[in-house]
Amino acid sequence: MHFVACREEYSTKPKHTQQTSGTHEGGLDWQSRFNEFFLGFSIIWFKGQSSHGQWQLIDQLCDGVKGVMVEKLAEESNADFKLRRFTELCKKVVDFGVQVHFLDKAEEQLLHKRRDLPHGVLVQPQDSASAAELLSQLSSFGFSLLFPNDQQDKIERISNELAAEGVNNNLVERLAGETEEDLRRKTFAKLFNKAPVATRVHLFEEFTEKFFVERRLCESILLFRQLDSKEQQEKIENMLDQFMRWEGEDVKDVILERLSEECDENFRLRRFIKLGSTYTFLLDHFIWDEAKKWDLKGLRMQASGKEEIEEIKQSRYAEFYLGFSSIWFKAVCASDPRNIIQVFFGKVGGGGDHTIEKLVNETEEDFRLRRFTESFKQLQFSSQEDMVKCIQTTLLHDLGVGVKFIMMGTPNLRGSGGVTAAKGGGE
Numbered sequence: 001m002h003f004v005a006c007r008e009e010y011s012t013k014p015k016h017t018q019q020t021s022g023t024h025e026g027g028l029d030w031q032s033r034f035n036e037f038f039l040g041f042s043i044i045w046f047k048g049q050s051s052h053g054q055w056q057l058i059d060q061l062c063d064g065v066k067g068v069m070v071e072k073l074a075e076e077s078n079a080d081f082k083l084r085r086f087t088e089l090c091k092k093v094v095d096f097g098v099q100v101h102f103l104d105k106a107e108e109q110l111l112h113k114r115r116d117l118p119h120g121v122l123v124q125p126q127d128s129a130s131a132a133e134l135l136s137q138l139s140s141f142g143f144s145l146l147f148p149n150d151q152q153d154k155i156e157r158i159s160n161e162l163a164a165e166g167v168n169n170n171l172v173e174r175l176a177g178e179t180e181e182d183l184r185r186k187t188f189a190k191l192f193n194k195a196p197v198a199t200r201v202h203l204f205e206e207f208t209e210k211f212f213v214e215r216r217l218c219e220s221i222l223l224f225r226q227l228d229s230k231e232q233q234e235k236i237e238n239m240l241d242q243f244m245r246w247e248g249e250d251v252k253d254v255i256l257e258r259l260s261e262e263c264d265e266n267f268r269l270r271r272f273i274k275l276g277s278t279y280t281f282l283l284d285h286f287i288w289d290e291a292k293k294w295d296l297k298g299l300r301m302q303a304s305g306k307e308e309i310e311e312i313k314q315s316r317y318a319e320f321y322l323g324f325s326s327i328w329f330k331a332v333c334a335s336d337p338r339n340i341i342q343v344f345f346g347k348v349g350g351g352g353d354h355t356i357e358k359l360v361n362e363t364e365e366d367f368r369l370r371r372f373t374e375s376f377k378q379l380q381f382s383s384q385e386d387m388v389k390c391i392q393t394t395l396l397h398d399l400g401v402g403v404k405f406i407m408m409g410t411p412n413l414r415g416s417g418g419v420t421a422a423k424g425g426g427e
Helices: 002-012 030-047 051-062 078-092 096-111 128-144 148-164 180-194 197-224 229-247 264-278 281-293 296-303 317-332 340-344 364-377 381-399 401-406
Strands: none
Touching: 030 051, 030 078, 030 096, 051 078, 051 096, 051 281, 128 180, 128 197, 128 317, 128 381, 148 180, 148 197, 197 264, 197 281, 197 317, 197 381, 229 264, 229 281, 264 281, 317 364, 317 381
16 A cells, blocks of 8 residues: 555655655655645545444544634535545644544554454455445345434435435335335335445444444433433533534534423433434543443343333344344355354354254254344443444455455545545546
8 A cells, every 4th residue: 555655755764855845756754745645645545434333533633633613604414524524634633643644544444354253263265246245235224223313314315315315215115915114114225225325334334323323322221321410411521522622513403492391311311312312422431431430230130121221222233233133144164064153152152052942844054043142141331333344344345345445445535625536536
């Protein structure tokens, strides 16, 4: 990659030449060329991340750049605002060490094959066609767990994207006896398979990110309820301060009015949920501060069966983790003759998979799948999520997503402000 060559060139230069403006081809000194590369590379990298990943990148740069305030413009979408804010942060990074650390982490993710799953299990790569089929199955499963309105929004979004690209998008006919939900699922599957690879990957990552956020929100609610009233109020005020410091915009979008006959406790909880669900980076900071003080597994057991908070009752992340992993295992590992289940869950307590016996007339593949499912349920949710993330990484690797990123051109930032791919940037 260009980055590697640039970094090696920089490290071999005498210190006094690194800080001066020695000339190079086209009148650009070396540092200017490297800064240009850093900015262009970072923008492409940022665009390819999930929403949560983008917030993490912004947070990472905020640690190295102080005093950068970017306000959201009228009519500017959240996605455009995040990209503009990230771009401004990149422009302010002048410390070479910060630049290298940022790019090193990106390079590691791009070049590492990431074939290892938890406990060192090595799974053979799939061909791209099989990976694409699995991507469709997993995305359809994620779609099935959405509320009807969210499902319809996804359908309309893909349909509009396909129409804009001139792709034939005939309506799916409803069959006799078919429910509205059946029709939505069938429509989504048809549109998804017609969409470009980039669109399919983005939708797939949206599904996983949605349920990752759901888990963080549910855990945050459990942790928040362990605080006394004064601590809860302080946390809310701290979250508002972070919001103002990071977003630099009016807080009217997260200000709630107290309902008639609403008690103080419920009002504080509703404010907390509004802040956390609107800006998920606030949840990350809250969990980081509070999770080490409590046993989350114990809190879940106490709340089980009597939790009345709507956000927790409606959450389906546990169902998503189990279904997602089971679909993957059935497609990739169920016929694998190796005893990889024991390796997967060798560190799980409570008896492990050796206590699961084969049923009469049960096939080997069905037995392996059942052992996987039952063993998976014993994992803590954090470990289940790690498994889902590993599956996601290996699947995208099999699709060649990382390779396609490496071949993308570096944005040309010398023009009239637009970000366009420079010719030959990926060579």
